[in-house]
Amino acid sequence: MFSHKRADFGEDFLFGAATAAYQIEGGQTDGRGSSIWDTFSTTPGNVHNSETGKFACDHYNRWPEDLDLLADGGFDAYRFSFAWPRLIPEGVGQVNQKGVDFYDRLIDGMLERGLKPFATLYHWDLPSALQDKGGWLNRDIADWFADYAVMVHKNFGDRLETTATINEPWCVAFLSHMLGVHAPGYRDIRAAARASHHVLLAHGTAINALRAEGGKNLGIVCNFEVAQGATGKPEDMGAARLWDGIFNRWYLDGLFKGKYPSDVLAHFAPHMPDDFADDMAVVSTPIDWFGVNYYTRGLYEHAPERGAFPLRKVDGPLEKTAIGWEIFPEGLEEILTRISADYTDIPLYVTENGMAEIEGTDDPRRIAYYNGHLGAVLAAQKRGADVRGYFGWSLLDNYEWAEGYDKRFGLVHVDYKTQKRTPKSSYRAFQSLLTGANRSR
Numbered sequence: 001m002f003s004h005k006r007a008d009f010g011e012d013f014l015f016g017a018a019t020a021a022y023q024i025e026g027g028q029t030d031g032r033g034s035s036i037w038d039t040f041s042t043t044p045g046n047v048h049n050s051e052t053g054k055f056a057c058d059h060y061n062r063w064p065e066d067l068d069l070l071a072d073g074g075f076d077a078y079r080f081s082f083a084w085p086r087l088i089p090e091g092v093g094q095v096n097q098k099g100v101d102f103y104d105r106l107i108d109g110m111l112e113r114g115l116k117p118f119a120t121l122y123h124w125d126l127p128s129a130l131q132d133k134g135g136w137l138n139r140d141i142a143d144w145f146a147d148y149a150v151m152v153h154k155n156f157g158d159r160l161e162t163t164a165t166i167n168e169p170w171c172v173a174f175l176s177h178m179l180g181v182h183a184p185g186y187r188d189i190r191a192a193a194r195a196s197h198h199v200l201l202a203h204g205t206a207i208n209a210l211r212a213e214g215g216k217n218l219g220i221v222c223n224f225e226v227a228q229g230a231t232g233k234p235e236d237m238g239a240a241r242l243w244d245g246i247f248n249r250w251y252l253d254g255l256f257k258g259k260y261p262s263d264v265l266a267h268f269a270p271h272m273p274d275d276f277a278d279d280m281a282v283v284s285t286p287i288d289w290f291g292v293n294y295y296t297r298g299l300y301e302h303a304p305e306r307g308a309f310p311l312r313k314v315d316g317p318l319e320k321t322a323i324g325w326e327i328f329p330e331g332l333e334e335i336l337t338r339i340s341a342d343y344t345d346i347p348l349y350v351t352e353n354g355m356a357e358i359e360g361t362d363d364p365r366r367i368a369y370y371n372g373h374l375g376a377v378l379a380a381q382k383r384g385a386d387v388r389g390y391f392g393w394s395l396l397d398n399y400e401w402a403e404g405y406d407k408r409f410g411l412v413h414v415d416y417k418t419q420k421r422t423p424k425s426s427y428r429a430f431q432s433l434l435t436g437a438n439r440s441r
C-alpha cells in the first residue's frame with residue numbers, strides 16, 4: 001500500500017483517475033463522425049499491430065460500471081474527454097443529439113455517484129472533416145474550436161467542475177506534425193510550427209468565448225518532461241535546454257508570459273504564421289487552473305546530423321516502465337515547483353501520472369511508482385506549489401495510441417475479449433488510501 005495518508009495532501013485535495021474518449025469509448029455508432037485517429041490507425045504502419053479504437057473498452061455502453069469503479073475506489077473526481085466528432089460529426093454545424101444524450105447520461109452518472117466531472121474538450125480526436133480543411137494548419141481552427149467549446153458549455157457547463165480546453169498541445173502539434181508519431185502523422189517543420197501556434201491560439205480563443213458565456217474554472221493541460229544532458233558537455237547540456245524549450249517552455253512561456261522562447265523560435269521562425277506575435281495576448285488569456293501531466297525525464301545529447309533540431313534522446317540508466325520511460329519521481333516535484341515559482345500561482349492539478357505494464361502482470365512496481373510520485377506532490381506542496389489534486393493515468397487499461405493495447409496503464413485490467421474489468425493491486429492501494437478499506441461492490 002502507499003506510505004502516505006489522505007490527510008497529508010490537505011483537506012480539499014482531490015484524487016481522481018483519468019481517461020480519454022478515443023482510448024476507451026469505442027461506440028463508433030449513433031451518429032459519431034470520423035476522427036483523425038480513425039483514419040491514422042487504419043493506415044498501415046502507424047499503430048502497433050494496426051490496432052484501432054473501434055471497440056476499445058466499450059465505455060460507450062459500459063460507462064455505469066466504470067463510474068462504479070471510480071466511486072468504489074473512493075475517488076473524488078473523474079477526468080474524461082468529450083469526443084468532438086461524437087457531438088459535432090463534421091466538426092462545425094450540425095449537432096448529433098445522440099452524442100449529447102450520451103454525455104448527459106455520463107455526467108449525470110458522475111454527479112449521482114458524487115464524482116466531480118473534470119472535462120477535457122480536446123484529447124486528440126479531431127473530426128476528419130476539419131482535417132480535410134487543414135486541421136491544426138488552418139488558422140480557422142481557432143474559431144471552429146471556440147464554437148465547439150461554447151456548444152459544450154451550453155449543454156453541459158452547469159454540471160462540470162472544471163473544463164480544460166486542450167490535452168497536451170505539444171502532442172497535438174510537435175508529436176503529430178514534426179515527429180509524425182500521432183495523427184495526422186506529419187513530419188514537417190512548417191506544419192509543426194504552425195500547429196504549435198494554432199493550438200494555443202485555439203485555446204485562448206476558446207477561453208475568451210467561454211468567458212463570454214459565463215464559463216468558470218477554465219484551464220489547459222500540458223505535458224512536461226525533465227530534460228537533462230546525457231553528459232555534462234556543453235553541447236549535450238545545450239541539447240537538453242533546447243528540448244526543454246520545445247517540450248516545456250514553448251507552452252509555459254506562451255501561455256503565461258505571452259511570448260514564445262527565442263531559442264525554439266529561432267528554429268520555427270521561417271515557418272511561423274504571418275503576424276503570429278499579434279495573437280500572443282489571446283494565447284496568454286488568463287486561466288483559472290493549470291493541468292500538469294508528468295511521467296518521466298529524458299536524457300539528451302547533441303546530434304548535428306539531426307537537421308532542424310540537432311538533438312537525440314538517449315537511453316537512461318534508471319529503472320523503466322513497460323513503455324520504456326525511466327521512473328523519476330523527483331522530476332514531478334521539480335516541474336511543479338518550477339511552474340509555481342517561475343510562471344503562475346494559480347492552482348495546479350496533476351492531471352496525469354502513471355505507469356505502463358505489459359499484459360496481466362499487475363506489476364507490483366506500480367504501487368511504488370504511484371507512492372513515489374505522490375510523495376513528489378507532497379514535497380512540491382511543502383515548497384509552495386498550490387497543488388489541488390492528482391489524477392492517476394488511467395482508470396482502465398485502454399488504447400495507448402500508436403502503441404495499441406499492449407501497454408497497459410490501467411488501475412483496472414481490461415480483458416478486451418470479454419470486456420471484463422478487474423481491479424489491480426494499484427487500484428486497491430488507492431482504495432485503501434481514499435477509503436481506509438479494500439472493498440468492491
Ligand SMILES: OC[C@@H]1[C@@H](O)[C@H](O)[C@@H](O)c2nc(CNc3ccccc3)cn21
Pocket residue numbers: 020023167168171175223293295352393399400401409
Ligand atoms: O502514454 C500514456 C498517456 C496517454 O495514454 C494519454 O492519452 C496522454 O494524455 C499522455 N500523455 C503522456 C505524456 N506525453 C507523451 C509523450 C510521448 C508520447 C506520448 C505522450 C502520456 N500519456
